[in-house]
Amino acid sequence: MGYGRKISLALGHNSLTSLRGQLEIDWPNLNDQSLNGQFWEAQWNKHGTCSLNNFKQLQYFSLAIGIKNKLDILRMLENAGIRPNATVTYNYIDIVRAIKAEIGPFEPELYCGMPHNNVVLLLEVRVCRDAMGATYISCVNNNNSCQGYLINIPE
Known part of the structure; x- marks a missing residue:
């Protein structure tokens, strides 16, 4: 759904850094947690970019964590x-x-x-x-x- 538009995650350079700990708990790469950053970037490029007109990266990941925590x-x-x-x-x-x-x-x-x-x-x-x-x-x-x-x- 990202329509070929790749946007990188700047986990060390913007406010998304504030979510890193929560992402590591709620949305880790289950295959290899040392690749979490690459995993989140792939999720953003595949799914998050579809909502780019509505949400910035921080909002997208905050919303995803909130939904995940409500959906048991x-x-x-x-x-x-x-x-x-x-x-x-x-x-x-x-x-x-x-x-x-x-x-x-x-x-x-x-x-x-x-x-x-x-x-x-x-x-x-x-x-x-x-x-x-x-x-x-x-x-x-x-x-x-x-x-x-x-x-x-x-x-």
């Missing part, structure tokens, strides 16, 4: 009897229904690791908001790598 995905899943467990698996549609029970009829995106014996590991849940960050919308990519598999949710 694990609680949503637990309310539906879906709990992280190394040996229990769940159906894709049951996980989606649990999320939709909270956010409404909007389609989330689920991303899973490679299947092994028809079971995949849930890696990421995405819910989408409008460009102002005000309301949920269906995620448009609908690139759900979990569909059709039994899903394990890591502890």
Whole structure:
């Protein structure tokens, strides 16, 4: 969605530095936290630039952290009897229904690791908001790598 327009994050040179500690807690690169800066820059270039007319970088990242902290995905899943467990698996549609029970009829995106014996590991849940960050919308990519598999949710 960044339309090819890349803008760098100046974490050491502007007010975004004030959010670095919070970003490290709430939005780390789970693959390699030493690459957090590159990860956040990629998130900004892919998603944040879509709302550039509405938000500066600091506002975008503050809004993202606020939304993340209000949206308790694990609680949503637990309310539906879906709990992280190394040996229990769940159906894709049951996980989606649990999320939709909270956010409404909007389609989330689920991303899973490679299947092994028809079971995949849930890696990421995405819910989408409008460009102002005000309301949920269906995620448009609908690139759900979990569909059709039994899903394990890591502890």
